[in-house]
Amino acid sequence: MEAKRDQFIVSVSPHVRDEESVRHIMWSVSAALFPALLASFWFFGPKAIFVTALCIISSVLSEYIFQKALNRKITINDGSAFLTGLLLGMNLPPSLPFYVPIVGSVMAVVIVKQLFGGLGYNIFNPALLGRAFLLITWPKAMTIWSAPTAKLTGLDAVTTATPLGILKEEGVGKLMEEFGTKSDLYMSLLTGERAGSLGETSAILLLLGAAYLLYKKYITWHIPLSFLATVGVLAWVFGGKGTLFTGDPVVHLLSGGLILGAFFMATDYVTCPTIRKGQIIFGIGCGALTMLIRLKGGFPEGVMFAILLMNCFAPLIDRGVKPDLFGAVKEKKK
Amino acid sequence: MKTATFERGVHPNDFKELTASKPVQQARIPKRVVIPLSQHIGAPAKVEVTIGDEVKRNQVIGSPPGFVSAPVHASISGKVVAISEFLHPSGRMVTSVVIESDEKDESITLKENPDFMKLSADEIKTCIKEAGIVGLGGATFPTNVKLSPPKEKTIDTVILNGAECEPYLTADHRLMVERPQDIVAGLKLIMKSVGVNKGFIGIEKNKPDAIEAMKKAAANEPGIEVSPLTVKYPQGAEKMLIKALTGREVPGKGGLPMDVGAVVQNVGTALAIYEAVRFGKPLTERVVTVTGKGVKEPKNLMVRIGTLVSELIEECGGLTENAAKVISGGPMMGFAQWSLDVPVIKGTSGILVQSEDEFVSSEEYSACIRCGRCIDVCPMGLNPSMLSILSEKGHYEDAKAYNLFDCFECGSCAFVCPSKRPMVQFVRLAKSQTKPG
Ligand code: SF4
Ligand code: SF4
Numbered sequence: 001m002e003a004k005r006d007q008f009i010v011s012v013s014p015h016v017r018d019e020e021s022v023r024h025i026m027w028s029v030s031a032a033l034f035p036a037l038l039a040s041f042w043f044f045g046p047k048a049i050f051v052t053a054l055c056i057i058s059s060v061l062s063e064y065i066f067q068k069a070l071n072r073k074i075t076i077n078d079g080s081a082f083l084t085g086l087l088l089g090m091n092l093p094p095s096l097p098f099y100v101p102i103v104g105s106v107m108a109v110v111i112v113k114q115l116f117g118g119l120g121y122n123i124f125n126p127a128l129l130g131r132a133f134l135l136i137t138w139p140k141a142m143t144i145w146s147a148p149t150a151k152l153t154g155l156d157a158v159t160t161a162t163p164l165g166i167l168k169e170e171g172v173g174k175l176m177e178e179f180g181t182k183s184d185l186y187m188s189l190l191t192g193e194r195a196g197s198l199g200e201t202s203a204i205l206l207l208l209g210a211a212y213l214l215y216k217k218y219i220t221w222h223i224p225l226s227f228l229a230t231v232g233v234l235a236w237v238f239g240g241k242g243t244l245f246t247g248d249p250v251v252h253l254l255s256g257g258l259i260l261g262a263f264f265m266a267t268d269y270v271t272c273p274t275i276r277k278g279q280i281i282f283g284i285g286c287g288a289l290t291m292l293i294r295l296k297g298g299f300p301e302g303v304m305f306a307i308l309l310m311n312c313f314a315p316l317i318d319r320g321v322k323p324d325l326f327g328a329v330k331e332k333k334k
Numbered sequence: 335m336k337t338a339t340f341e342r343g344v345h346p347n348d349f350k351e352l353t354a355s356k357p358v359q360q361a362r363i364p365k366r367v368v369i370p371l372s373q374h375i376g377a378p379a380k381v382e383v384t385i386g387d388e389v390k391r392n393q394v395i396g397s398p399p400g401f402v403s404a405p406v407h408a409s410i411s412g413k414v415v416a417i418s419e420f421l422h423p424s425g426r427m428v429t430s431v432v433i434e435s436d437e438k439d440e441s442i443t444l445k446e447n448p449d450f451m452k453l454s455a456d457e458i459k460t461c462i463k464e465a466g467i468v469g470l471g472g473a474t475f476p477t478n479v480k481l482s483p484p485k486e487k488t489i490d491t492v493i494l495n496g497a498e499c500e501p502y503l504t505a506d507h508r509l510m511v512e513r514p515q516d517i518v519a520g521l522k523l524i525m526k527s528v529g530v531n532k533g534f535i536g537i538e539k540n541k542p543d544a545i546e547a548m549k550k551a552a553a554n555e556p557g558i559e560v561s562p563l564t565v566k567y568p569q570g571a572e573k574m575l576i577k578a579l580t581g582r583e584v585p586g587k588g589g590l591p592m593d594v595g596a597v598v599q600n601v602g603t604a605l606a607i608y609e610a611v612r613f614g615k616p617l618t619e620r621v622v623t624v625t626g627k628g629v630k631e632p633k634n635l636m637v638r639i640g641t642l643v644s645e646l647i648e649e650c651g652g653l654t655e656n657a658a659k660v661i662s663g664g665p666m667m668g669f670a671q672w673s674l675d676v677p678v679i680k681g682t683s684g685i686l687v688q689s690e691d692e693f694v695s696s697e698e699y700s701a702c703i704r705c706g707r708c709i710d711v712c713p714m715g716l717n718p719s720m721l722s723i724l725s726e727k728g729h730y731e732d733a734k735a736y737n738l739f740d741c742f743e744c745g746s747c748a749f750v751c752p753s754k755r756p757m758v759q760f761v762r763l764a765k766s767q768t769k770p771g
Contacts, residue, residue, distance in 0.1 A: 008657075008658065008659055008660050008670070008671060008672060008673070009658050009659045009670065009693060010425075010659075010670040010671070010672055011659075011670055011756075012670075012756055012758050012759040012762070013661075013665075013666060013667050013668060013669070013670075013743070013745050013748075013758055014665060014666045014667070014745030014748050014749050014758070015659060015661055015665040015666075015668065015670065015686075015688060015693075016346055016347075016501065016665040016666065016692070016749065017748070017749055017751075017754060018344070018346070018749055018750055020707075020750070020752045021752050021753075021754070022700060022703055022752045022753055024752070025705070025752055075700075078700075117701075118701065119700070119701060119703060120700070120701030120702055120703045120704065120753075121701060269703045269704045269705040269706070270703055270704050272704075273706075274704045274705070274706040274709055274717070274719055275706065275709055275717070276706065276709075276710070279706075318720075322717070323709050323712070323715045323716065323717055324341075324715045325586060325714070325715040325716070325737060325740070326341075326573065326577075326583060326586065326713065326714045326715040326740070327573065327583040327584050327585045327586040327589055327714075327740070328583075328585075328586060328715075
C-alpha cells in the first residue's frame, strides 16, 4: 500500500464551521457605524475627527500595552478595542480637551474590559462606562455642545444646547422656536443637523448601519425594538405637558443617543442577555429607565445610564429565562 | 413545494455535488478484511471462530451474548488469520477478526423467502436479528431491538429516514434513486413487524430525483407517504425527523421515539432488511460515500464490511497532496481518524477527506462572547453557551441543571460559534465527569 500517510489531524466534531468570527463581526459593526460617523465629521468639523481618532488610538494602544505588560495574548486584531474606541468617540461631545478622550479610553479598555478578564467577561459596556466616568469627572466639558455648523470648515465656536436639553429645560415651545415647524424639527433630527454627541447625529445613517447589521444577523430585532417601543409608548403617555397621552414620541425616539444606544450599544453581546426572550425584557427595562431619567431625572438624556443599569441585570435575566427546551416534560398543547 | 421541518438548526454547505450523480459502484473485493466484534451499540459479539478456520462469506463469526447486541458475519471467504485488538473508527481498540481472502468469494447457502410478505412479525424480526442488522445511519443500534418495544408502548408510525442531512454524504441518496422498490418493500416489512399501517419517508428537498423515485415506488401504497423536508441540519436526527413529520416531541431526559409512538429507520437499513428477509442475506456490505477535496475521485462504493479505508482511498485515485483530515462519517458528527488502517463498519456512511484549506483549527478558540448564536440554533433548545462555560470551569454537576444529557452532540452550536469554541468537546467532557439523572 503506497500513498499511505499516517499524519492526519484529529479533532472533535464538527469538522466544518461557518465563516463568521469574532473579528469579522466586530469590524462589521465598526463599518456599520461609519456613515453616521462621516456625517458627524461634516457637521462638527476637524475637532470631531480629532476626538474620534484619539479614542480609537488610545483604546487600541492601551489594550496592547496592558496585554503586553501582563504577557497575555494580544487581541487587538479582533477589532473589539477599535470598536470600543469608536463607540466612546461617538458618545462624546465634539470639542473636548485632548486628555479627556484618552482617559475615557483607558478607563473603558483597561478597567472595564481587561481587568474583568477581557472580551467576554466584562459586565458593563466598556464605552458606556468609560463615558459615564468622564461625565462624572468633567461634568462641564462633557456637556458643552457645538452647533452643527462646521461643515468641515472648522469654524465652530458657537455652542448651544441639545434638543433634549432644550426640551428638559425650556419645554417643547422653545424647541419649536429653535427649529421652526414640527417637520423641520423631525428633519433635523433625522439628518443629524443638531447639537449633540457625535453619534447622536444622523438618525437615518445610523438606521442604515443598523439595517445592515440586522440583515447580516449580527444583531436581532429583540433589543432595539423592545427598547424603542417602550420609549415611544412612554413618551406618548407621559411626555406631554400636564395631561396624559399628549407626548410627542417622535422627538423622543429620534433625539439623544437612543438610536445609537438601542442598535449599537444595548445589543453589545457581552453585556446583554443571550436568550432572545430575555433580551426583550432587557430592552423594555432600558426603555423604561431611559424615559424615567429623561422625564424625571436630573439629566436630559438617560440612554447611557439605562443601559448600564440593565447591564447589571443581564446575568440575572439569563439565569431566569430558559430557551424553549425540545421535548420539555410538560403538558402538550393540542 | 411545502416542506416539513423542525425548529432552529443550521445550514452548512452540503458539497453533495461531488458524488450525488455518481451511481453506486461495486468496490474491489478486498484481500483482507478486519471485522470488529463490536460494530453496534450494546454488548460486543462473542467470537465463534478460531485462528486458522476457513470461513465462507455470510457465515457467522461472532454471535450476540445478550438481547441488545448483534451478530457479525464474514464478508469474504477465506482464512481467519488473527483475532486481536484493532483500531476501530471510534478511536478505540476493539477485538476484531481478520480474514485473508481465498479469492473465491464463496457464500454459505442462504435461506430465501419468495413469499416474504406473508411472514409474521416475529419471523421478520428473527430474520433481521440473524442478519446482524443495525441502524445504518450511523447510530448502529440493533434494529430488531428497536422493532421490539415493550408491550405498554403503542407504536402507530414508522418513519424512514432519507434526510441525509450530513453534508457530503450521498449513500442514502443513491440508494433511493437506484433501489426505491426494495426500500419500499423494506419499509413494508418494518411496518408489519411493529403492526403499523402508517409509514413516512422523509427526504430533504435537495434530492428531487430521490423524492420522485420514492414517490413512484410508493404510488400504490396508500399507507406510505413520501414527505419532502426542508434542507437543514440536523433534519435527519431521529427526534427532529419525528417532530417534522408528526409534530410530536420525544420527551427529554432520556425519552425515546417509542414514547411518542414512532419508530425511525434509515433508508439503508430498510434495504438491508428487505435483503435479509427476502434473500436471507446478512449485513456484510454497505454503501459508503468516499468524498471530499482530499481524494482524487470521489465515489459512492458498495463496500464489504471490514475493508480498510486505505483500500477505498486507493480505489478513489488516492489522496491529494494537501489531504489533511480523514473523517469516518459526515463532517458534522463523524470521527476524525488517526490512520487509514481502520475498517469500514456497519455504521460507516462515508469517508470524508478534507484538504488543508478546508480545515478549521479547533485549538485557537476564545472566550464566549455571549452572542447567543448557539442558543438560536440548538435543535434541542439548550443553552450551549452556558454548557460550555460550566464545563470549561469544571462545574460539571451544574451543567446538568442546563439539561446537559439532552445534548446529542450534533455540533450545530460549534458550527456557528464565532469564537470557534469546541462545544461538543466541552459537552463530552462534562458528560464523562458526571452521571445522567
Ligand atoms: S451539540 Fe448539543 S448543545 Fe450543541 S446544538 Fe447540538 S444538541 Fe445543542
Ligand atoms: S456561539 Fe459561541 S460565542 Fe456565541 S454565545 Fe455561543 S458559545 Fe458563546
